[in-house]
Amino acid sequence: MPDNHPLPALFDAIQQAHQALRPTVLETPLAYSSQLAALTGCHVHLKCEHLQRTGSFKFRGASNKVRLLTEAQRRGGVITASSGNHGLGVALAGHEAGVPVTVYATTTASALKLDAIRALGAEVVTLDTDPLAVELEAAAEAQRQGKLFVSPYNDAQVIAGQGTIGMEIAEQLPQVDAVFVAVGGGGMVSGIGTAIRQLKPNAQIIGCWPANAPTLERSLAAGHIIEMEEADTLSDGTAGGIEPGSITFPLCQRVIDRTVLVNEDEIRTAMKAVARFERWMIEGAAGVAVAGALKLATDYQGKHVAVVICGRNILLEKFLGAIQ
Template sequence: MVVDAQSLSSLYQAIAEAHQALRPEVSVTPLTYSAGLSATTGCSVYLKCEHLQHTGSFKFRGASNKIRLLPAEQRRLGVITASSGNHGQALALAGQVMGVPVTVYTTTSASAYKLGAIRALSAEVISLDLDPLGVELEAARQAEIQGKPFVSPYNDPEVIAGQGTIGMELFEQAPDLDAVFVAVGGGGMISGIGAALRAQNPGIEIIGCWPANAPTLQRSLEAGEIIEMEEDDTISDGTAGGVEPGCITFPLCQALVTRTVLVSEAEIKAAMGDVASGERWIIEGAAGVAVAGMKKLAEDYRGKRVAVVICGRNIVLEKFLEAVK
């Protein structure tokens, strides 16, 4: 994909259309001021509450937009996806609402809690003893064999347009933001948010945040090409894993992400604890990544208005308590 002014304009138009079409099924989530994080960082910190979206994460936006735009024949066939949990759960709910069968391929190491939630929404779950990228490639292969649409968690312009509705809401809620911090896995959310915000506020900084243990896309951006690398375990399981060759999010991130930051597991866990103590919220590791990234770069944004996307809450209670103890 070549990313130029015309392609970014087309993506923005798709996001704007989704912003209207997805209501009321997709909620407009609150943007709340964090007195605690503002006091400790010197920034005016606002939290975009995607953990309050249906299924407990932002993923319901992209999943709903993709299902909404499927032709009737493809809806009857059903769809296949790959997911560690949140995307699968979101697609399962979107499929249930719109009467579309959903099959989710996942790793054997995926959260039992998240897989249980997917099954509860009547989706079929197939676990493979592969890494996340391997599962994704196999799911796409099976979709081709079976003649069904494959719904990528990130490598799909209609999914990206759905995620971009977060950016539309952010601009409506706080049009004078200086920066927004977003956790990144495959890059679908930050691509959509970046396209929506920079079309309306060209000076805003779009800051991608990664766990230092799982920075494949960040390292690819540094290298100027998609690379493969071994990743270590991270509490931010929602952002773990590589990106498939030729994915459209890579050039979009090159064009839209203005800065990147890596955070340690200790910094992620501390950020989760900060949100728990200050806001009284349980958030998952990926959301902690964005908060940790903001804290790490806070000195550069003192006195400025920044937003942090709290992308999800789907974490087992015991794992959360262990992280923040």
Template sequence: MSATPVSPTIVDAAYLDALFEAIKQAHGALRPAVSVTPLTRSARLSAQTGCEVLLKCEHLQHTGSFKFRGASNKIRLLPIGQRSKGVIAASSGNHGQALALAGKAAGVPVTVYTAASASPYKLEAMRTLGAEVLCLPTDPLSAELEAARQAKVQGVPFVSPYNDPQVIAGQGTIGMELFEQASDLDAVFVAVGGGGLISGIGAALRVLKPGTEIIGCWPENDPALEQSLKAGEIIEVDARETLSDGTAGGIEPGSISFPLCQALVTDTVLVSEDEIRAAMRDIASSERWIIEGAAAVAVAGMQKLAARYQGKRVAVILCGRNIVLEKFLEAVK
């Protein structure tokens, strides 16, 4: 099977099978550069919710988020002749950091376009890892579209944070690890921005553990893909400010993650900013971990739907930790 299934208009079983094969290849090829992150039981959250709660610690991955998986897989699969030309990406921070580190290790120059709303902490982190960062006075989706346009003009690969089967395959290695670490999961809760993470996890578990519910979690203030799934097409959504900056922004027209989410996401849940803050506080209190808003969205989503999973085993993806300390302290006070 090809490591890069061609993006179809409609996702079918053959496409999902090819994506799973790509995930399997990535799962082996990315070691040891990409860490196998712990899956740890939370005694406090389990007691609080009545579920058996397992936390997938992607906040302990290199660069502090799951994004290093997809970025590493994309860089791994770049043709040798293209590597010196570099790549262009758009990112609010985590994807850019991950791509910068993966590119640095492989000698691939990385340019990242970002919106003015991006976290200064994440911008500085991308620059520290060697990326050229171009901050545009616009929203995240517009910055993403401009980055894609510039990549086409300059004749270099554009690395989308979610609209790329090779990136999605890299993220899907989390699903492989979940099955290896806990083969009897009833549900997995995932924060969703562009849909690459939940698509990869869903594609892996569709084969490895059919019947596992894949629950997409969004902040009420910015549920672009959730609203698009309800509408049956990619639509624009009026967004408000959210602590979950890692999931913020609209969806690129024609994104492969949209039909993948249609095929793979079992259910959706929206959480408020207060619920996000409370989840950040719960993880800090019970596990002694700092997590960013996007990771807390998944925790809050699990807490909101906990009554449905009494006595069942669920995993929550703690997708990242990259948040300014002052912002974190303000959120959990």
């Protein structure tokens, strides 16, 4: 892991963000689910990031990044790449701070999310290629234009913003034994894991992936970042490869205690369970974390587990199709 990104320094940045982002970023509830507890035999606590502004945890990292821009960067504007939630978070943070935002996305990205991004005044550029290629092109275009590129995950300030979730979980559930987190590029789990490592060192961090899109999980198993073909998944927010040299890779190596893969039927079952028991419509990536907790429940009997419900931004038709 690069020396300029040690865990203590990142934790300091998370602590600063935890204080500085209020009240722009909401402290979301940690809701006890009695019915999921009865189903699993675990004390299940749902971290309600779907109730965060923009409907996703991504607003945390985006807000922290925009908060720390220089005056020149604010005037020049920023470019980012996103399947939706990160772009929406940057668009809102930029809108409120008066920072011009351009968002690159795939042509297959959620129309609901892209329309919401445009409604906040951001420019949207769609490319007919895979998420990682979009990300690399957006970064290259930012360099050509002399603008700042805001990575969805490969950025210490973005990771620090996501890490505020871990700060809240530690405060809201002092007895936490395990935290289940859906993983794509690794920004959220890196931040949460760093905070939990410092505050609750005995708690486990479980990284959850859709079996159809496990690039970072396979990379961790291999010991280096790999490229691989991924299949379609309901968890579009975690799909896609990771940027070569991403700081999240060594962070994930340090903070993730255990990994779990869940198939599409398991994701659907988890989304349906949350809808039935809690009356919440959650997106596929959130379903991945719930599915991971359901799959490993026998290993955490009687334990207090926190499950990050990372977002709600899914088309109604897609949600209904998933749970029927």
